[in-house]
Amino acid sequence: MFSTFKLKPGYLFTLAGIIALFFLIAFTEIKQEQKTCKSIVIEFTDESVKRFITKRDIKGYLTNQGTDPIVGEPYSSLDFRKLEKRLLQHGFIEKCQVSRDLFGNLIVTITEPVPVARLLTLDGRNGYVEGNYVSEAGTFFPVSMNYTARVPLLKGTYFSHRSTLKDSLSQPVLDLLIALKEDPFWRALITEVSVDEVRNVIMWPQYGSQQFELGQPTDIPMKLEKLKLFYKHVLSLKDAEGYKRVNVQYRNQIVCE
Incomplete structure (x- = not known):
């Protein structure tokens, strides 16, 4: 026959009290730790x-x-x-x-801010010098000793008196910079972007001597697509090196000189 072991009620209360005390002490210690910054x-x-x-x-x-x-x-x-x-x-x-x-x-x-370009500021004595980054949010932020981002250089009289690109007038310019960053083709190709005082945009590629003229930063997807097709199918030809300017600012037209 198997015998059964039964705890007396007094022992059960004592055991329950010990367990409760243990959890109370642990809880108190945790609460005490929470009161100060660990x-x-x-x-x-x-x-x-x-x-x-x-x-x-x-x-x-x-x-x-x-x-x-x-x-x-x-x-x-x-x-x-x-x-x-x-x-x-x-x-x-x-x-x-x-x-x-x-x-x-x-x-x-x-x-952290995500850079889309690095602004070149105009120095009256030495020409352009590299300055702040431009973020996806349109803010300017300083260069860092820890990391240098590979982004297009940005210059032009449009930026002479601006400390941000968060205004409605600058949003199309910022949209263009973001589009260049998000497309692997343009991210690898474009090294410099210029915007004049009336927002006309010119871009320069890493390879070749052409300049790409976009005009106003409007209809950006269409202009970049036209330019990409032209770059891949025309500028890849040997005799295309004679072109110095490629203008896509007009709808349904590509003007080359």
């Missing part, structure tokens, strides 16, 4: 791209280069919105979100 965890929204800034840079921005420590500080003294505004003052950060997890870590999520 560490700073930096995350990027796109982990596959090369970085203009490092995690060390971001921690420096976040803490004012160490003068405003965060780790070990109580969360009651940390203003997340203030920390986000502090980060957004730096051009290498397009978007950011500061939050905390259940283990007391401060989570900082960073979105």
